[in-house]
Every structure is written in C-alpha cells, then in structure tokens.
Amino acid sequence: MSLYTMQQIIEAAEQKGAKISDIALEMESKESGLSAEEIKKRMYSNYAVMKDSVSNGISQVIPSVSGLTGGEGYRLWQERDKGLSGETILSAASRAMAVSNVNASMGKIVAAPTAGSCGIIPGVLMTVGERLGKSDEEIAESLITTAVVGKVIAQNATLAGAEGGCQAECGAASAMAAAAAVELSGGTPSQAGDAAAIAMKGVMGLVCDPVAGLVEVPCIKRNSFGAAQAILAADMAISGIKSVIPVDEVIKAMGEVGHAMPVELRETSMGGLAATSTGRALEEKLVKKE
Amino acid sequence: MNLFDIIGPVMIGPSSSHTAGAARLGKLARNIFGASFDRADITLYNSFAKTGKGHGTDKAVVAGIMGMDPDDERIKDAFEIGGKAGIEINFRLEDSNREVHPNTAKIQLFGEKSTMSITGCSLGGGRVMIQDIDGFKTEFTGEYNTIIAIQHDKPGIVAFAASYLAQKNINIAQMKLSRKSKGDTALMIIETDEIPPKSVKTDLEGHDGIYKIVLSTI
Numbered sequence: 001m002s003l004y005t006m007q008q009i010i011e012a013a014e015q016k017g018a019k020i021s022d023i024a025l026e027m028e029s030k031e032s033g034l035s036a037e038e039i040k041k042r043m044y045s046n047y048a049v050m051k052d053s054v055s056n057g058i059s060q061v062i063p064s065v066s067g068l069t070g071g072e073g074y075r076l077w078q079e080r081d082k083g084l085s086g087e088t089i090l091s092a093a094s095r096a097m098a099v100s101n102v103n104a105s106m107g108k109i110v111a112a113p114t115a116g117s118c119g120i121i122p123g124v125l126m127t128v129g130e131r132l133g134k135s136d137e138e139i140a141e142s143l144i145t146t147a148v149v150g151k152v153i154a155q156n157a158t159l160a161g162a163e164g165g166c167q168a169e170c171g172a173a174s175a176m177a178a179a180a181a182v183e184l185s186g187g188t189p190s191q192a193g194d195a196a197a198i199a200m201k202g203v204m205g206l207v208c209d210p211v212a213g214l215v216e217v218p219c220i221k222r223n224s225f226g227a228a229q230a231i232l233a234a235d236m237a238i239s240g241i242k243s244v245i246p247v248d249e250v251i252k253a254m255g256e257v258g259h260a261m262p263v264e265l266r267e268t269s270m271g272g273l274a275a276t277s278t279g280r281a282l283e284e285k286l287v288k289k290e
Numbered sequence: 291m292n293l294f295d296i297i298g299p300v301m302i303g304p305s306s307s308h309t310a311g312a313a314r315l316g317k318l319a320r321n322i323f324g325a326s327f328d329r330a331d332i333t334l335y336n337s338f339a340k341t342g343k344g345h346g347t348d349k350a351v352v353a354g355i356m357g358m359d360p361d362d363e364r365i366k367d368a369f370e371i372g373g374k375a376g377i378e379i380n381f382r383l384e385d386s387n388r389e390v391h392p393n394t395a396k397i398q399l400f401g402e403k404s405t406m407s408i409t410g411c412s413l414g415g416g417r418v419m420i421q422d423i424d425g426f427k428t429e430f431t432g433e434y435n436t437i438i439a440i441q442h443d444k445p446g447i448v449a450f451a452a453s454y455l456a457q458k459n460i461n462i463a464q465m466k467l468s469r470k471s472k473g474d475t476a477l478m479i480i481e482t483d484e485i486p487p488k489s490v491k492t493d494l495e496g497h498d499g500i501y502k503i504v505l506s507t508i
Contacts, residue, residue, distance in 0.1 A: 028293050042294060046395050065304070065366075066344045103303030106346050106366040111415065113296050115306045121297070142404035143297055148294035159296075160414050215304040269341075286344060 003027060005267045006152050006193045006247045013189035020179065020189050021141050024148035040141065046110045047140040049101070052120035053109045057098025064104035066286055069216045073098025073119075076224070085228070088131055093224035096123030100220040113150045113172055115210075116215045119145050119223035120173035121180070124230045128181045142184050146176035149196050156248065157255025161208035161267040164258025166222060171203035171254065174226035174233070181234035197215055197243035197250040199233035204250075205257055207265035209272025212283040218273055296356040299416050300361045307393055308338065308345035311412025313365060316354015318420060318432045319397040319408040321506040329378040330355055337392040338412075339383035351395055352379055360416060385400035391421075426468045426477035434463050436506045437490060442499040443469045443476035450497050451480060460484045475501070 003009045003023070013023045029036050034194070056062065061071030080087050096119035103109045103118050129139035131147040149274035150159060153172045158164040178195035182188075187195075203226070237243075238263040242249065264271030273279050297406050301310040332351055342348055346366065353368035355377065356362075364371060367396050372379055388393075391411035398407045411423035420430050423438070429495045430436055448467065455462060461483040469476035487493075 024293065032292050039293070043297065046294075046297055046300060065346055104375065106302055106304065106309070106349070108300065108361060108363055109303050110298055110300050111306050111310070112298075115301065115303050115310070118303070144293060147293035147297040151291060151293065154291060154296065162414065212344060213337070214344040 002031070004155050005154065006149065006196065006251070009148060009152070010189045014170040019145070019183055019190055020148060021183060022099075024144045027148070028144075039144070040137075043143045043147075044140040045136065047136060047143055049110050050112070051126065051264060052096045053099045053102040053107060054122055054126055056107060057100075057102045057135070058094060062101050062105045062107070064101070064214075064216050065072040065106055066104075066212070066214055066216065067212065068211070068282065068286070069104055069220055070101060072224075073101050088127055089228045089231060091130075092123045092127035093228040094122050094123075096128055096223040096227035097220050099123065100223040104216050104220065106221035112146070113154070113176070113287045114161070114169045115203065116219050117169040117173035117223060117226065119220075120170060120226035120230065121177045123223070124177035124181055125184070128184050128231065128234070132184055134184055138184065142180040145180040145183050149176040149179045153251050153254075157251050158258055163266065164255060165261050165266050166206040166208040167200070167203050168252055168258050169208065170219075170222045171200050171206055171227040174203060174230045177216055177227065177230035178233040178237070181230060182237055185234065185238055187234070187238045191237040193247040194241070194243045195230075195233045195237035197245065197247035198236055198241070199230050200250050200254055201243065202229050202233065202246070204254055207261065207272045208267040209265060209274045210267065210269055211274050211279040212286045213269040213274070214250060214286075217279075217282075294482065295415065301416060302361060302363065304468065305345045306416045307412045308341065308347045308413045309350045309416070310360035310416035311367070311393065311418050312338070312347045312350035312395060313354040313358060313360040313362075314416060314418045314432065315395050315410045315412060316351040316397065317357065318354070318410065318418065318506065319360065319399060320355045320357055322408055322420070322423065322438060322504055323399045323401065323406045323457045324504045325401045327399040327401040328376060329380070330384070331380045331398040332399075333382045333384060333396040334395040335384050335387050335390050335396070338395055339385040342383075348381055349395065355397065355399065423477060425470060428466055428468050428477055428479050430464070430466065430479045430481055432506065433508065434483070435485050435508055437480040437482065437486060437494075438504040438506065439478040439480070439494065439500055440502040441476050441478055442501070443473050444499055447497065447502045451494060451500075452476065454493060455480070455482065455486070458487060460486055465476070
C-alpha cells in the first residue's frame with residue numbers, strides 16, 4: 001500500500017476512523033517489513049534524542065563552532081512566561097532554537113527533515129504535548145504523522161534547501177509539525193492536512209541564504225518562526241478554517257516555486273542575507289580565521 | 291524512502307550533507323580499505339573545501355576513518371583521537387574543481403603493506419556515493435552490504451561470484467563492473483540484501499582471477 005498524496009492518506013484515515021499516524025504506520029510496516037511495534041520503538045528513540053537536544057540547548061549558552069551564534073534558545077526560554085507571544089509559542093520557539101543551537105555546536109540532533117530545520121518539530125511537539133498532557137509515547141506516535149507528511153513533500157516537491165530554498169526545509173518542517181499538532185489535539189485528519197497547507201503557505205517563497213554557508217544565520221531564528229507558525233496553523237485548522245488551496249496543490253506549488261528560484265537563493269550563499277555587506281564581512285572574517 | 295529517512299538520521303550537526311555525509315564517507319573508506327593505517331591524506335573539494343571548517347567536515351571525515359558513525363558525539367574531538375592513535379592526517383583543499391560533485395572528498399589511506407585512494411560525494415540527508423576506488427570509476431552508496439572485488443578482467447569471474455552468492459542464498463540488489471582497459475584489472479561491486487558470510491573473502495579469493503575481496507556490511 002503506497003499512498004503518495006495527503007488526500008489519499010486523509011481519505012484512508014477518515015474511512016477507517018483512524019489517525020494519519022495509524023495509516024502511516026500500516027504503510028511503513030508493509031513497505032519496510034518492520035512490525036508496527038518496532039517502528040514505534042524507533043520513533044520513540046528518535047524522540048528521546050530530540051528531548052535531549054532540547055534540554056541541552058535551553059539549559060545553557062552553547063556557542064556554535066564558528067562563534068557566530070549561540071544561546072538564542074536559552075535566552076528566549078528565560079522570558080517564556082513574560083513575553084508578548086504567550087508561553088506556548090515562546091516555549092516552542094525557544095526549544096526550536098535550542099535544538100538548532102545544539103546542531104550548530106556539533107551536538108547530537110535528529111534531522112527533521114533536515115539538520116537545518118531540526119528544531120521545529122521537537123519544539124512544537126514537546127510543547128504541544130506538554131500543554132495537552134500527552135505521554136512521550138503519544139508524542140512519539142505523532143512523529144509518525146510528521147514523517148509521512150514529510151515523505152509526501154519529498155515525493156511531490158523537495159526537502160532540500162539546495163533545490164527548493166528554506167521553504168523546503170523550515171517550511172516543510174513547519175507543515176509537518178502543524179499536522180502532528182492537530183492530531184495531538186484530537187483534530188481530524190482533514191484538519192491536519194489543512195494545518196500543513198496553512199503552515200506551508202505562510203513560508204512559501206522563503207529563500208535559503210545562509211551567511212558564510214553555515215547552518216546558523218538566519219537558520220536558527222527561522223526554526224523559531226517555523227515552530228510558532230506551526231502552532232498557529234494548527235489552531236486555525238482546528239477552529240474550522242480551511243485551506244482554500246488543497247494541501248497537495250500547496251505542496252506541488254512549493255516545489256515549483258523552489259525550482260523557479262534563482263540558484264543564488266538556494267543554499268549557495270550567493271544571494272539574500274549571505275550577500276549583504278554584513279553577511280559578506282562575516283564570511284570574510286570566518287574564512288580568515290580558518 | 292522510509293519514514294526514518296524523513297525523521298532521521300540521528301546525527302551530529304550542523305549539516306546532514308557536510309557533517310553526517312562526510313563522516314559516512316570516512317567510515318566507508320575505512321571499511322573499504324579494511325586494514326590498519328597510519329596516515330590519511332584527505333582532499334576536500336568545492337563546497338566541502340569552502341564551508342567545511344564551519345561545518346566540521348574535516349573533523350567528520352577524520353572521525354569516520356577512525357570508525358565513528360555520524361551520530362558519535364566524539365566527532366568534534368576527532369583530530370585529538372586520531373593524533374592519540376598515532377595517525378598522521380594531511381588535508382588539502384581544492385575549492386573550485388568543476389570536474390567533481392560540489393561535496394566531494396578524496397581519502398587516501400596508507401597502511402603498512404598497501405595504500406588505497408577512495409573518492410566519494412555527499413548527496414544530502416547524510417546519503418553518500420562512492421565514485422572512485424584507486425582510479426576505478428564506480429557507484430555505490432554503502433546502504434547495502436557491499437562486496438568489493440579487485441579482479442582480472444576475464445570471462446567467468448562474474449558468474450563465479452554470482453553462483454557462489456546463489457549457493458549461500460544471498461540476493462544481489464545491485465551490481466557494477468568497471469575497468470581501466472580490456473583484459474586488465476577490473477573492479478566489481480556487488481550490493482546484497484543479506485549479509486554475506488565472513489568467509490566470502492577467502493572463498494572468492496580462492497578463484498585465481500580474483501586478487502582481493504573487501505566486505506563492507508551495514
């Protein structure tokens with residue numbers, strides 16, 4: 001059983017009265033030969049790594065290998081109960097940056113779907129799960145939902161910044177997290193699809209323009225936006241707001257926008273923020289340091 | 291593609307192509323060489339050369355040749371670990387070679403009796419491709435169990451290896467042959483679904499046309 005579109009997966013889930021993660025689990029088990037239990041166990045162990053990287057990154061200032069960044073997640077975490085955005089958004093955003101900080105320091109992370117966007121899914125799921133009182137097992141199951149949404153995006157568009165810009169990395173992660181947040185909240189599969197579409201539409205066109213080619217500026221902060229946006233998209237979908245453009249068409253459009261992007265804006269550090277005078281000066285400085 | 295290609299791999303940051311992929315290339319080179327070595331000459335090309343330092347590409351390749359996996363937290367200390375093991379490591383950077391993939395590394399390992407040069411590239415998401423072994427063009431990913439054979443380019447050797455694997459009930463997933471010139475030395479890469487027995491080395495080397503077998507398992 002191979003389903004290649006969100007629509008097929010959503011229909012299969014709704015016909016059975018099941019969750020997207022149930023359908024994904026069934027598909028994966030048939031394709032890989034692994035039992036459902038084994039898949040859940042492996043997802044659980046990935047979630048354990050995610051939790052470790054969150055706690056490492058929020059408990060201390062970890063400078064990146066280049067020295068360009070460090071401590072963003074830690075700093076925002078200190079303000080989570082005071083800030084204007086509210087504790088849920090701030091917790092998710094700080095956790096997302098914390099994981100991204102760990103990544104930039106050569107620490108251990110789970111690529112989700114890539115290393116550059118590795119903070120969004122842990123930031124959202126840990127925070128939403130905590131807020132809803134979900135167990136780690138339930139949160140790890142919702143990771144299966146993020147994975148199948150990511151698989152559909154990979155098959156019908158792209159998950160690589162070099163092909164599709166940041167919308168394909170942080171945008172995809174945000175869409176994947178939004179769908180899982182809906183599922184954790186008890187929303188329907190079709191609402192999960194709407195949330196993914198809404199989140200992706202919010203970042204459509206986002207370029208990949210890392211300063212000095214490093215996964216730091218603006219990647220770390222973009223992880224926080226991806227997380228915040230996923231939660232907002234989930235709330236919108238659960239409130240009954242639909243995506244006018246169906247999720248599969250949004251995904252396809254994202255891929256097309258990515259391919260239409262000039263190469264300067266697709267992870268080559270030739271345009272965007274990387275090509276600003278400050279971006280260039282930092283690059284120069286880092287190259288000299290080497 | 292499975293769900294763990296999307297949520298995963300577990301890896302040391304910051305980049306799946308420049309760090310995790312680089313470590314995998316190093317580890318594959320170590321496995322392919324299959325013997326101890328005391329010197330490694332590593333050339334990083336293009337994007338690996340330009341942004342490698344900030345991505346820890348150099349550390350990751352060294353960690354790989356020291357046997358570490360992409361999720362090993364000692365990757366950042368790879369130079370110290372290599373130094374303690376008494377391995378001389380030399381780096382060369384070639385930042386604008388249009389002949390090769392943007393993220394390419396050439397790894398030459400020097401052992402007591404032999405030396406080998408292995409070139410591969412990092413394709414993204416931690417996936418890699420070995421493209422050249424000692425001047426033989428090839429293509430394999432290390433995602434399968436891989437038998438690497440250096441052999442005489444003459445009839446019957448492929449059939450010999452294939453029937454040997456059939457006897458052991460091992461399914462061939464992919465296979466590739468390459469040679470520098472007709473009748474000379476050839477390289478055969480066989481990727482298998484099942485893990486071949488350790489005796490595959492001596493069993494296949496028993497054929498007078500097969501000079502060397504290396505087995506790299508997943």
